[in-house]
Amino acid sequence: MQEVLLNTYLAYKAKRSFVFANYTWNPDGSLYSTYNGKKIPSQIPFSVMIRGPSVGDPLPEGSHAPPAVSRDYYEKLCKDRKTIIPRHEVHDHLSSPNNAQEITDAWLAKLNSISNPCVESKKETDQLYNYLVFGDPKAMLEIWPSLSTSPVLTHFGWSPLVELAFDTNRHLFMPVSPLIPYLSGQPFTTNAERYTMIPGLMVVHIRRGDYEQHCVNLANWGSTWLAFNSFPEMLDQFNPPPRGGPRGELAIQEFYRPHCYPNIQEIVERVHEVRRTPAARGVRKLYIMTNGDRAWLAELKEALRRADDWDSIATSRDLVLNLEQKYVSQAVDMLVGQRAQVLIGNGFSTVTSNIVTMRMANRFPADSTRFL
Structure with a gap:
């Protein structure tokens, strides 16, 4: 999602239309792909996950840039008159x-030198903002003040489908009160006005499954936390240990593991620790964003209840979703995490990073965002 936001921002600064496509698992044109042995849609329109300037919604008054357009429209309009730029032509x-x-300044200069309205980067030459950018803790520091106040983030929103799923399941993470308005059906205003903090809610992001091996890889690569998880004002920072030592790779992997793939005891201890900080005062509900299996989550819930007194503990597996919402369930989780009084995220995760981006853009206190 962050790549889409930055590309939208670049188009906005260049006063050009951003061209958005579907979220694509398999680019071969097939209707279905296979993930973990299950069939999933090969393409999901971004508009079923998000709303805002990135998917063609109107820009706020006073924004002197054209709205985003779909790839189908772009291909029809620009089929025979594109200017195609290899990435290295700018990045070298x-x-x-x-x-x-x-990167943004260099591409702005390039785009401003071209009169043709139909411009794209060459597909085979990598993204403009690639994984190295999003993985560098210092990559976003300079651009953040401008990006965070641009319509790309101030008018970002979650789709009506996602908001309806949030409203349907709000008893899992919100106080029961007729005074708290539902999201669905209400006119959209701004990101900050719509997605306010939910008092009393702590959200923890716990990855399982393929992350067990992924965390080993992160340790072997010497990875840091992602750029949007590395704001200097945040209380938790991650500094990889030096390579070498008597135990070598095993010691480094064990250093990474509690921050990336913690066991139940480590999760309970971290939740207990953060709950006793000033930012977590009044927290009574716990929501666990996770892809863990139900048996493991039942064990985790019981351990958390033994350690602390909670009004409720719920997980992603407790969400009641219709058929369409199941394919955007991570977006539902991100909306919940974005609004939490306290978030404990996974610093290596792009999902956590998406949430942190919105929390920081909406001026949530830095000490309300913590990491494993």
């Missing part, structure tokens, strides 16, 4: 290749 001249501000 960068002094800091992972600096998002420098």
